[in-house]
Amino acid sequence: MIPSSLNYHKAGSVEEALDLLEKYGDDAKLLAGGHSLIPVLKLRLNDTEHLIDIGKIPELKEIKEESGNIVIGAGVTHGAIVESDLIKEKLPIFSEGADLIGDVQVRNFGTIGGSIAHADPASDWPAMMLAVDATMHIQSKPGKGSGNEKREVKAEDFFMGLFTTDLAEDEILTAISIPIPPAGTKNTYVKFMQPASRFSVVGCAAMITRNNGKCENVRLAFSGASAKPYRAKGAESILEGADYNDENIAAAIEKVTEGVSVLSDHFATEEYRAHLAKVYAKRALKALN
Ligand SMILES: Cc1cc2nc3c(=O)[nH]c(=O)nc-3n(C[C@H](O)[C@H](O)[C@H](O)COP(=O)(O)OP(=O)(O)OC[C@H]3O[C@@H](n4cnc5c(N)ncnc54)[C@H](O)[C@@H]3O)c2cc1C
CATH class of the missing domain: 3.30.390.50 (CO dehydrogenase flavoprotein, C-terminal domain)
Structure with a gap:
């Protein structure tokens, strides 16, 4: 099956993606790895007029250590997490867990942020997010979303139910931070x-x-x-x-x-x-x- 016709926009930055979300409102959807959204569109379980591709935004692709936390950009693929030496050393649960997701193609396209935003009950990241006490970093235009330009939500409060999270339609999940577990x-x-x-x-x-x-x-x-x-x-x-x-x-x-x-x-x-x-x-x- 093929999705109904739609307009494709490629965002070069989070700000550009937020501008596009504001412009097209309810008629737009963010596209990351496409491995949940595209099947949904093909099956006509959802419809949209505008796809805003955030899959190549450099700031969403970083994995770094910062102030005692591992910070993973929402656009990092499952495969990049498997390969990351930093994750292997400091957060082996993520290397193991990401390696169990789908097959090579799914791991090379699907992103941690897309999976968390989609909140499929059968997806793997949510349990790991709860276990490591992760924090979701969320961005919107000033005055949009929750009213804050940037906000943080603990995993415990983020997942609200079947395919439902605390994310508003005009917000972008930008990163996930995880406190580096103590020795032992x-x-x-x-x-x-x-x-x-x-x-x-x-x-x-x-x-x-x-x-x-x-x-x-x-x-x-x-x-x-x-x-x-x-x-x-x-x-x-x-x-x-x-x-x-x-x-x-x-x-x-x-x-x-x-x-x-x-x-x-x-x-x-x-x-x-x-x-x-x-x-x-x-x-x-x-x-x-
Ligand atoms: C054959 C197959 C096998 C799979 N097996 C597994 C598995 O074993 N375990 C598992 O956990 N998953 C599995 N998946 C799902 C896969 O991991 C998806 O990649 C993932 O769930 C969604 O990530 P994505 O980057 O592809 O997101 P997309 O499909 O691009 O987007 C999903 C949803 O999230 C929204 N979104 C994406 N990024 C953001 C963001 N940064 N901020 C706000 N909203 C955003 C989109 O608008 C969309 O609504 C499988 C998928 C397939 C097709």
Whole structure:
């Protein structure tokens, strides 16, 4: 299928993209890697008159270390994250997680910002964003969007539901910043993938800092299990301040879907997904040994 005819605009900077968004308003959509938006347009699940291509804006393509944070431009591809030495060294969970996304073509076109803005419940980045306590950096024209030209939103507040985030139509996600985890921290991302697309049926991101054998800063987050990514706070609280051992991990994984409305679809029933959440939480936590 091909999308209905539309006008293509290539933005050279964030300011230019914001000008175009203001000019075309509700008739425009941002295009990053196109690996979620183009299929949606081809299937006519959405329609737009103007595509504003932000895929080649240099300022959205940077990965850098700044004031104790890793800052990743929204336009960085999943593949560039896999290849980044800085990420491999300081945030291995992102190297591992990005490498599990789709296939080579998807990783070379799809962007971290596009994935986060799209907020597909089966996408991988949202669980990782919650686990590493990421902050989203958002920009709009003065007086537009939330009323601020630049604002920051914690991952915890950013993901609001099925394909729904805190982003307004006239805002651009420009970057994601992640505090560099303290010494003694281990983190990982594992998933049970849909065999054809490799989207997560259930994905689990885990992070623990070990201090004198005790677990600190425990974060356990899920994609795919529910309409909205979430942290399993009941499970986290069992491990927080406790010894890292099989008994405590077994008690924690019993809580991973507590209070959560687990999804059910033709890939996996609610019961099976809840089971997968336990299995993958156990694998993630054990990998932090
Ligand atoms: C075959 C296939 C397999 C896939 N497998 C996986 C997988 O295993 N795991 C996974 O997580 N994902 C998977 N994906 C999705 C892929 O990662 C997409 O690239 C990603 O979800 C969207 O990123 P994009 O850059 O392509 O965004 P686009 O498709 O260009 O845009 C998506 C949406 O986000 C908006 N947007 C884009 N950038 C911004 C921004 N900076 N600010 C505000 N809004 C913005 C667009 O307007 C659009 O509404 C797969 C996709 C395909 C086609």
